[in-house]
Amino acid sequence: MEEIRDSRLRDIARAEYHYFSGHAEEAAREAELYLSHSDLTLRLSACLIYIFANLSLGQIQQAQYTLMEVRNTLASADGRMPPQLRAAAVFIVATAAVLLHLPLPEGADTLQEQIRFLPPGLRMFALYVQAHYTYLQGDYGRSLGIVETAFAMQTEVFPIPSIYLHLVAVMDYMSLKQPELAQAHLLAGWKLAQPDDLIEALGEHHGLLGGMLEAVLKKDWPEDFKRIIAITYRFSAGWRRVHNPVTGDHVADNLTTTEFATAMLAVRGWTNQEIAAHLGVSPNTVKQHISSTLLKLGIKQRKDLKRYMLR
Incomplete structure (x- = not known):
């Protein structure tokens, strides 16, 4: 600079x-x-x-x-x-x-x-926006295609849009229930973020990453993980104050990040055993997170979680 x-x-x-x-x-x-x-x-x-x-x-x-x-x-x-x-x-x-x-x-x-x-760097970010929009439409394969196209066309590395592109790929692969490929993209984005501490994007996307931050960063980079989660709480509070009134959605605002990540996987059809293996905890711990989430949201059935989650 x-x-x-x-x-x-x-x-x-x-x-x-x-x-x-x-x-x-x-x-x-x-x-x-x-x-x-x-x-x-x-x-x-x-x-x-x-x-x-x-x-x-x-x-x-x-x-x-x-x-x-x-x-x-x-x-x-x-x-x-x-x-x-x-x-x-x-x-x-x-x-x-x-x-x-x-x-x-x-x-x-x-x-x-x-x-x-748009100039090249901003064009990369615009492709991320298009990939994210396509993800929201549920077309995860096409969203991944946009990510791959963006990386194929870049003539130099633009760390910030590249981080965002890797994160939308994580979102796509977790939605496709392919956590190994999701982890590869998360680590690629994290590698770009570390030299200049570009951690904002990880905090912004926490709820959409399917517990991948807990599964990958929490153990090996605990202090960075704490700072990212602090960003998550700040950003998501403001996000909900705009999103919920405009859309009429009820994205939950009273859950811990771990409860939210667990519930997101649950509404995507993951079993307690699969969630436990992904997060590196016991199935009983997952059950406790789900029970706590249901209690906080005032609902009784797992299927009712969907209306309180992100897409």
């Missing part, structure tokens, strides 16, 4: 780094300085950071207001707006919708239409 000559771009890069390394407060403070900047490129970059940093900070109104400003910018754009900037605005709107599991805005340009105008 210090080698970036333009001080404004250096500030944005620093805000991005602080966000993706799990320091939302610093990221929001730095991004806020550019929310009204006359340069639309800087403003859009700052907006994306500011939206998600404020979700982690529980400052939902700031996040929602900033997202609305981006949507207004896109809606008021005319033919004079450079295609690269239009594509960036579409990317931000689509990213926010997909990561929050909200419907995509109707009548707007699609990310697929605009992706060719």
